[in-house]
Amino acid sequence: MMNVNMKMMNVKKNVVASAARTHQSRSSGAQARAGTPSQCVFSAGARRPAPKATTTRLSRRANVLAQAAGKTLDRPLRVAVVGGGPSGSCAAEVLAKGGCETYLIERKMDNCKPCGGAIPLCMIEEFDLPMEIVDRRVTKMKMISPSNREVDVGQTLNEQEYIGMCRREVMDDFLRRRAGRYGANLVNGLMQKIEGGEGEQPFKITYNAFDGENTVGVKTELEVDVIIGADGANSRVAKTMGAGEYDYAIAFQERITLSDEKMKYYEDLAEMYVGDDVSPDFYGWVFPKYDHVAVGTGTVVNKTAIKQYQTAIRDRSSEKCSGGKIIRVEAHPIPEHPRPKRVSGRIALVGDAAGYVTKCSGEGIYFAAKSGRMCAEAIVAQSEGGKRMVDEGDLSVYLDEWDKKYWLTYKVLDILQKLFYRSNPAREAFVELCDDYYVQKMTFDSYLYKTVVPGNPLDDAKLLVKTVGSIVRSNALRKEASVV
Ligand SMILES: Cc1cc2nc3c(=O)[nH]c(=O)nc-3n(C[C@H](O)[C@H](O)[C@H](O)COP(=O)(O)OP(=O)(O)OC[C@H]3O[C@@H](n4cnc5c(N)ncnc54)[C@H](O)[C@@H]3O)c2cc1C
Structure with missing residues (x-):
């Protein structure tokens, strides 16, 4: 995270005040049918049929609002997804497949998100992930108590079941490229500003483009109808739309290479340590990765002591990790709960930007990918395949479905963590x-x-x-x- 921030600062310093240029859409797939963003004209059209009725109060509000919108467009709906992590890439893929003119804006195409990289088995099938991106299959897990009592969990798994361990740089790259193959425009740029969006006005996104060899960046503008904020825990989109703050945990992790002999122990085994020493409110972990282990911890209640907790988790695992070499140190915030507002006008938040990491387990990758997908599916459905304008009510359909599906999961894990x-x-x-x-x-x-x-x-x-x-x-x- 620190490296990325340094780079961002350099980029900001070095922005050349070059004439703003408008992004040219690629002539492929959905984009081939689209005009350039600046040529877009809205045309009044017949109202669409009312979206399918659901039972919640929010849904009803969404449906009423949705009926008032939905002008027919004479070009595809233009959607910018800011952030090319799992949430953004999965959203962009669905949007492009669904007929929207899609822009996936990612500041760093080889971003190495600080993360344990553990994913549930269902994600592999549901998101059609190739086995090459799973470095290790964890079939054994040790829970280790404050008094160092070890309990082996995972005995119930059958031969096909495992937890997938991935490197984020590999997984994120795969998901982004796949979105591109389905027709999303992959834009290497740092989103800086969002303007407009009042009434039926388009949004103007200003970003610093890093095309080709250009590392300094070129100020570039893009006009779109809808924005999905998938830009992680420090979301700039969330700030712009006034989504409100959330509590966050700080997670710290060291990547440590071990001798072959020591690595053998962690071949298919992960460890979770609990205790006041490693975290007052979370757990410490040793997760096996491709050629190293990730050793980390997190806390929300005493963030300033995070290095002390990291020392403790290193100490607790020292016998098994002795002689290891630290090859990377990383830290990043983890949201504790959803933001007060996740949809505003034609802007929606997904993944960490929305605050979808579960308590207790600190799991966020699956929920990021799933929320990106669900948000995009709602936009495609409500816009009838990108043919009609959408509004806040249409985007709120995604929130209704999300809350209905996962509210209980988040609540149960929250209670377990507190207990x-x-x-x-x-x-x-x-x-x-x-x-x-x-x-x-x-x-x-x-x-x-x-x-x-x-x-x-x-x-x-x-x-x-x-x-x-x-x-x-x-x-x-x-x-x-x-x-x-
Ligand atoms: C130390 C640690 C360990 C974790 N371990 C696990 C784990 O084992 N399993 C698990 O399920 N979850 C884990 N998580 C949580 C998980 O990493 C996140 O929930 C997940 O990455 C969220 O995905 P996302 O796509 O919403 O956001 P991110 O992965 O944060 O992606 C956001 C993307 O947006 C880009 N971006 C940001 N700002 C801009 C901008 N202005 N313009 C353009 N691009 C921008 C970033 O470069 C980034 O690629 C862990 C988190 C931490 C911190």
């Missing part, structure tokens, strides 16, 4: 609970497949008793500890 990461006795209880076969099965199934798996009522009842027992015991231990 089990609050003290060392609670963490001991948590690790103890992870030893249960049924807990492992339910946890892995819901992580790997992103569906709430219906459980066995008898086992659910036993689990409830066990959980309550663990919590009561952890509370008693906490009281004892505070008396001593």
Whole structure:
């Protein structure tokens, strides 16, 4: 992150005040049917049929608003996606396939996002990811308690099941190129400013283009009808639309190369450490990557102590990682909850920009890709394949569907984090609970497949008793500890 920021500052300093030029659309796919952005004319047209009714209050509001919009366009709907991470690339792919004139603006085409790179199994099939981008298949996981009690989880996995470990630079590059193959214009540029967008006016996006050998950047303008902010936790799009702030955790990670012998231990194994020493509110991890391990931790409650927690996770894993060489140090914010506003006018936020990382597990890649896809699907559907103008109501359809699908998942993980990461006795209880076969099965199934798996009522009842027992015991231990 620090490297990227330095580069951004240099770029800003060096911007040449060259005459602004308008982006030329590529004559392929959907773009071939489009005029250049500056030639676009809106034409009044017949109203579209009302979108399909859903039951929530927001949906009803969205439908009413949607009926008032939707003028027929004499050229495809123009959508700019700012940010070419998983959320942006997955959005751009759907938009381009769906008939919209799509621009995917990414400041750094070889961006190496600080990330553990763990993805659930379902993502590979759902997003049609090739196996080459999965460096390692993790089939074993160790949960390690504050007293260093180790519990092996993953025993419930069958031979086909695993957690995929990826390098983000590889995965993001693949997803971006694929969006390009489907007709999205890939723009190497740093988005700087958004203007316009009032009423039916188009937006004017100003970005610094880094075409070809040009590393200094050329000030460039682009006119679009809709903007998707997929520009991550420090989203400039979110700031521009007044989306409001969110709490964030700071995550710190070191990439460490190990000897072949040490690496063998982590071949298909990941470790999660819990304890006040490694984080007051999260966990520390050792994840196996292509030719190294990623060792990291995160916190929201005491960000200034992040280096101290990183030292602790290095110490806790030192026996297995001894002699390793740190090849990269990285840090980045992780959103704690969705922003107060995720859609405003014809701008929508997805992925980290919207705040879609789950508590407890800190998982964001799948939810970024999924939210990008769902937002784009709503735009394609509401614009009838890019033929009609959309408005805030149309974009809100995506929010309705998102909240309906995932609200409970976020809530449950939030409660689990509050319950089990609050003290060392609670963490001991948590690790103890992870030893249960049924807990492992339910946890892995819901992580790997992103569906709430219906459980066995008898086992659910036993689990409830066990959980309550663990919590009561952890509370008693906490009281004892505070008396001593
Ligand atoms: C240390 C760490 C470990 C993590 N580990 C995991 C894990 O193991 N598994 C998991 O599921 N999640 C993990 N996460 C979370 C995960 O990394 C994010 O949730 C995910 O990257 C979000 O994807 P995104 O596309 O929304 O945003 P990002 O991946 O942040 O992509 C945003 C993109 O926008 C570009 N951009 C930003 N500003 C501009 C601009 N002005 N103009 C043009 N382009 C711009 C950036 O270069 C970047 O490519 C981790 C996070 C951290 C910090």
